[in-house]
Amino acid sequence: MQKGEDIVIIGGGVIGSSIAYFLKSSPGFDGAVTVIEKDPSYEFGSTARSWGGVRQQFTTPENIRISQFTQEFLSDITRYLAVDDTPVNVNYYEAGYLFLAEDRHIWQLYGNNLLQRGEGDNVSLLDTEDLARGFPWMNVSDLAGGSLGLSGEGWLDAYSLNQAFRKKAISLGVAYLAKEAAGLERRGNRINAVMLSDGTRLSAGAVVNAAGVLAAAVAGWADIKLDVRPRKRYAFSFSCREEILGCPLVIDPSGVHFRPEGKQFLAGCSPDPENDPDCTDFDIDYGWFEEHIWPILAHRVPAFEAIKLENAWAGHYAYNLLDQNAILGPHPDIRNFYFANGFSGHGLQQSPAVGRAISELIQFGEYRSLDLSRFNFARMVTGDAILEHNIV
Numbered sequence: 001m002q003k004g005e006d007i008v009i010i011g012g013g014v015i016g017s018s019i020a021y022f023l024k025s026s027p028g029f030d031g032a033v034t035v036i037e038k039d040p041s042y043e044f045g046s047t048a049r050s051w052g053g054v055r056q057q058f059t060t061p062e063n064i065r066i067s068q069f070t071q072e073f074l075s076d077i078t079r080y081l082a083v084d085d086t087p088v089n090v091n092y093y094e095a096g097y098l099f100l101a102e103d104r105h106i107w108q109l110y111g112n113n114l115l116q117r118g119e120g121d122n123v124s125l126l127d128t129e130d131l132a133r134g135f136p137w138m139n140v141s142d143l144a145g146g147s148l149g150l151s152g153e154g155w156l157d158a159y160s161l162n163q164a165f166r167k168k169a170i171s172l173g174v175a176y177l178a179k180e181a182a183g184l185e186r187r188g189n190r191i192n193a194v195m196l197s198d199g200t201r202l203s204a205g206a207v208v209n210a211a212g213v214l215a216a217a218v219a220g221w222a223d224i225k226l227d228v229r230p231r232k233r234y235a236f237s238f239s240c241r242e243e244i245l246g247c248p249l250v251i252d253p254s255g256v257h258f259r260p261e262g263k264q265f266l267a268g269c270s271p272d273p274e275n276d277p278d279c280t281d282f283d284i285d286y287g288w289f290e291e292h293i294w295p296i297l298a299h300r301v302p303a304f305e306a307i308k309l310e311n312a313w314a315g316h317y318a319y320n321l322l323d324q325n326a327i328l329g330p331h332p333d334i335r336n337f338y339f340a341n342g343f344s345g346h347g348l349q350q351s352p353a354v355g356r357a358i359s360e361l362i363q364f365g366e367y368r369s370l371d372l373s374r375f376n377f378a379r380m381v382t383g384d385a386i387l388e389h390n391i392v
Ligand SMILES: Cc1cc2nc3c(=O)[nH]c(=O)nc-3n(C[C@H](O)[C@H](O)[C@H](O)COP(=O)(O)OP(=O)(O)OC[C@H]3O[C@@H](n4cnc5c(N)ncnc54)[C@H](O)[C@@H]3O)c2cc1C
Pocket: 010, 011, 012, 013, 014, 015, 016, 036, 037, 038, 039, 042, 044, 045, 046, 047, 048, 049, 050, 051, 052, 053, 054, 179, 180, 181, 182, 210, 211, 212, 213, 214, 233, 234, 235, 314, 315, 316, 317, 318, 340, 341, 343, 344, 345, 346, 347, 348, 349, 350
């Protein structure tokens, strides 16, 4: 981009706000940054409905390196995001992820572990005796082993992270407009402006699509097809009479996952692809918990036979149909139109590295800190999927 050009970011969730922050905190950047966010309460976006999970255990080197930066960022978050020297607290609780495997998947788990340790992750393989000793409340009879993150994994308050990026970005001069973007002005292979629903025209040197589950609509305004769809996911919270000590975020071989949340627990599960339609409502299917999730919880943790369902919420993944991984960078033909979309279930934890990466692409036309070019837009056209085994 040309020096001093204005950047317009559509979407002020954790991704758009991180990009705004990293741009404005770059010493050499002198453009104006405007974030358009139509839902200033942040009630309906994915971020505030996230589980807030952070993990190192991916199987794509780039995803692992993204998580390593997340860790570095979280351990020094006050230095990055403090406004007026006020410490930043996003309630990060480091308790590990435990991936469990039956016989038929144990070699995959070993392979993942080898790759993760090769990338510098602090992750340990456990056999069934280790599991029974470390987690005496767990039924290990049908398991062959597990993989536990010993550091750099846990969960945080997603809304707080979004707000911390936002507040810091504003303190650096980013303008947040509580408006709805409604169109793009495209001239040939350039986007010249973003049109708002009230008729305002915002001219732009570059535009970033950070619209979460609505990313495909934003792309469509420039006649670009983007296979990112809204897919509903639940969080069911329940209480258990018995104390379950030292519980990490557990991922059962069935895909059901659970973790503590204060004195209660959260549980969820992604449906099979054939039962996962596009969906924009927030209705909760309690039958799904009763029939699908609870029996697996009770099998894995006998104390979960007697639980009380306390609450539930629904949110939406911005689901990348091709490979459920991030889509990052400029469109191959429209070089001033940037994408940061399709994060599916791991965009919250990827937000620091994504913000840094997109800000580098906008300023320098290349990645400087971490090469994320594999996540480019072109693969959505060529169908060159990135195979990440640990999609939750
Ligand atoms: C139930 C659930 C659990 C999850 N758990 C995890 C987890 O444990 N760990 C993890 O890393 N990730 C998790 N995720 C995924 C994570 O929440 C998302 O990947 C991440 O929040 C995406 O951030 P975003 O900024 O792209 O999207 P959003 O937070 O949705 O922000 C996009 C924003 O764009 C705005 N917008 C859209 N269109 C327009 C427009 N035309 N004009 C103006 N504004 C517009 C929207 O209002 C919205 O606020 C989970 C998601 C869900 C639903």
